[in-house]
Amino acid sequence: MSTLPTLPNAAELLVTCLENEGVDYIFGIPGEENLNVMDALRDSSITFITVRHEQGAAFMADVYGRLTGKAGVCLATLGPGATNLVTGFADANMDRAPIVAIAGQGATTRKHKESHQMLDLVNLFKPISKYSTEIIEPDIVPEIVRKAFKDAEAEKPGGSFISFPENIAHTELTTLLAPLKVQRPMAAVAPEEKIAQAAQIIDAARFPIIMVGNGVIRGKATPALIAFAEKLNIPVAQTFMAKGAMPFSHPLSLGSVGLQAHDYVGCGFDRADVVICIGFDMVEYHPRLWHPNKEKKLIHLDPTYAEVDAHYILEAGIIGDIATSLPRIAALTTVKHTNKVDNLRQSIIDELDRYATDNAFPIKPQRILHDTRHVMHDEDVLISDVGAHKMWIARLFRCQHPNTCIISNGFAAMGIGVPGAIAAKLVNPEKNVLTITGDAGFMMNSQEIETALRYNIAIVIMIWNDQQYGLIKWHQDRRFGRSGHVSFNNPDFVMYAESFGAKGYRVERAEDLVSTLQQAFADNTVVIVDVPVDYSENMKLTEKLGKLVCPI
Numbered sequence: 001m002s003t004l005p006t007l008p009n010a011a012e013l014l015v016t017c018l019e020n021e022g023v024d025y026i027f028g029i030p031g032e033e034n035l036n037v038m039d040a041l042r043d044s045s046i047t048f049i050t051v052r053h054e055q056g057a058a059f060m061a062d063v064y065g066r067l068t069g070k071a072g073v074c075l076a077t078l079g080p081g082a083t084n085l086v087t088g089f090a091d092a093n094m095d096r097a098p099i100v101a102i103a104g105q106g107a108t109t110r111k112h113k114e115s116h117q118m119l120d121l122v123n124l125f126k127p128i129s130k131y132s133t134e135i136i137e138p139d140i141v142p143e144i145v146r147k148a149f150k151d152a153e154a155e156k157p158g159g160s161f162i163s164f165p166e167n168i169a170h171t172e173l174t175t176l177l178a179p180l181k182v183q184r185p186m187a188a189v190a191p192e193e194k195i196a197q198a199a200q201i202i203d204a205a206r207f208p209i210i211m212v213g214n215g216v217i218r219g220k221a222t223p224a225l226i227a228f229a230e231k232l233n234i235p236v237a238q239t240f241m242a243k244g245a246m247p248f249s250h251p252l253s254l255g256s257v258g259l260q261a262h263d264y265v266g267c268g269f270d271r272a273d274v275v276i277c278i279g280f281d282m283v284e285y286h287p288r289l290w291h292p293n294k295e296k297k298l299i300h301l302d303p304t305y306a307e308v309d310a311h312y313i314l315e316a317g318i319i320g321d322i323a324t325s326l327p328r329i330a331a332l333t334t335v336k337h338t339n340k341v342d343n344l345r346q347s348i349i350d351e352l353d354r355y356a357t358d359n360a361f362p363i364k365p366q367r368i369l370h371d372t373r374h375v376m377h378d379e380d381v382l383i384s385d386v387g388a389h390k391m392w393i394a395r396l397f398r399c400q401h402p403n404t405c406i407i408s409n410g411f412a413a414m415g416i417g418v419p420g421a422i423a424a425k426l427v428n429p430e431k432n433v434l435t436i437t438g439d440a441g442f443m444m445n446s447q448e449i450e451t452a453l454r455y456n457i458a459i460v461i462m463i464w465n466d467q468q469y470g471l472i473k474w475h476q477d478r479r480f481g482r483s484g485h486v487s488f489n490n491p492d493f494v495m496y497a498e499s500f501g502a503k504g505y506r507v508e509r510a511e512d513l514v515s516t517l518q519q520a521f522a523d524n525t526v527v528i529v530d531v532p533v534d535y536s537e538n539m540k541l542t543e544k545l546g547k548l549v550c551p552i
């Protein structure tokens with residue numbers, strides 16, 4: 001008697017659907033409740049990156065999604081495995097990076113009662129995702145996977161979460177099901193009357209300024225942005241997450257905005273009567289901070305509607321694909337603006353270059369970033385962690401290309417640096433990848449050094465060593481004139497690196513930073529560079545910006 005060929009189980013179908021979505025990596029940790037998925041992955045084209053903490057997996061998927069525009073995928077088991085995903089997943093969701101998280105779940109037959117490690121994961125992930133669901137029948141796997149990826153990758157991108165109960169995962173299908181066709185939605189084309197309205201407002205402006213957000217990078221609209229700014233002669237400022245959307249070397253580039261204190265770029269905003277917000281996202285930089293008096297005319301260009309905010313009331317909303325809207329608006333404008341921003345730009349450049357050759361030790365943030373930029377090529381990738389170092393990077397690190405300076409500024413979760421660098425190197429194997437991290441943020445996910453070494457992923461980790469939660473001390477000093485509960489001790493980072501089999505260097509003179517960094521990239525492995533930083537510069541910056549007189 002011949003036996004009928006067996007049909008795949010739901011876990012095998014899920015993996016086929018993931019392949020159909022073009023998934024090349026899954027970051028995660030195996031567990032009991034995802035045994036079937038893990039086993040099915042063994043026969044797939046997908047590379048599984050086994051990490052050391054689910055938070056690391058979620059941050060890797062986060063940065064993978066941000067750099068590629070394709071959803072990064074992470075996998076965990078139920079209960080504690082899934083809760084460990086939360087921070088990295090929420091970071092992706094609020095930084096508008098596409099991510100799909102899949103967690104095993106206990107059997108549906110024990111969902112109705114208290115049961116070992118079981119939490120309502122769908123509801124846990126609801127407030128931090130665009131889509132959160134559970135596979136309750138094998139037959140709906142193709143729809144759920146397609147919807148999860150479609151939602152995660154559509155503007156504004158974010159998170160999809162899939163809970164996969166173990167009894168469903170090993171249930172055999174009753175009929176053969178294929179994955180659904182992948183169709184990526186295209187951004188709508190903005191209506192002609194809105195394009196014309198924007199052109200009119202810009203033509204009538206006395207001093208228009210452009211504020212660029214991360215939507216420009218996601219929309220691959222850099223060439224359109226440069227052409228638009230050049231034709232109209234309008235200066236461009238960018239948020240932290242949009243660094244590189246406009247090359248810093250461009251004469252119309254004003255660098256980054258977002259430091260809450262009034263900064264040089266803020267002088268441009270003070271003077272502006274029209275702000276053209278392109279791909280701007282207020283999770284990054286609250287409009288109250290740059291539009292306190294609500295007197296300016298705002299134009300919003302984005303594929304999605306603007307968030308409602310009392311300080312972000314629009315004169316015109318141009319909803320549609322940014323890269324196609326910009327040349328259409330430019331074509332209708334007739335005025336070439338003549339505002340001079342050379343003085344403002346020069347003051348920004350002078351500020352960047354100050355202390356570039358200062359040999360004091362511990363090293364000043366300005367000098368560290370100057371030397372780092374000198375060593376890194378324009379196409380290399382820097383991932384910032386979160387802390388005072390991030391503020392300095394955002395202000396001073398000059399970026400020429402999109403996706404070469406990755407800063408988390410939506411959710412702004414510490415601990416993204418090391419796992420983010422691992423993902424960046426997987427995406428860009430031919431480029432140097434550096435993370436600059438505080439000593440506290442580093443210790444939050446330093447375990448992933450072992451992951452990087454196991455998969456031969458060469459990254460350089462520069463730790464700004466101050467033995468403090470530097471940003472919080474800065475805030476405390478500013479607000480109260482004193483600080484507390486912000487200090488800790490560090491391990492010997494060189495010995496720490498070596499204990500993993502990585503390399504470690506401690507910089508002991510400012511003059512050695514360039515050669516140490518060059519050596520670290522040449523080592524082509526995981527390298528820690530321990531850099532003692534002089535954070536007395538933080539309060540000096542606050543005081544200086546407090547007294548800032550606008551240069552024009």
Ligand SMILES: Cc1ncc(C[n+]2csc(CCOP(=O)(O)OP(=O)(O)O)c2C)c(N)n1
Nearest residue numbers: 387388389413414438439440441469470471
């Ligand atoms: C996961 C997480 N916990 C806490 C915070 C709040 N926070 C922001 S920066 C910071 C201190 C960072 O210290 P460190 O990593 O040493 O960097 P530094 O500020 O010294 O450059 C803290 C506690 C956060 N953003 N994310």
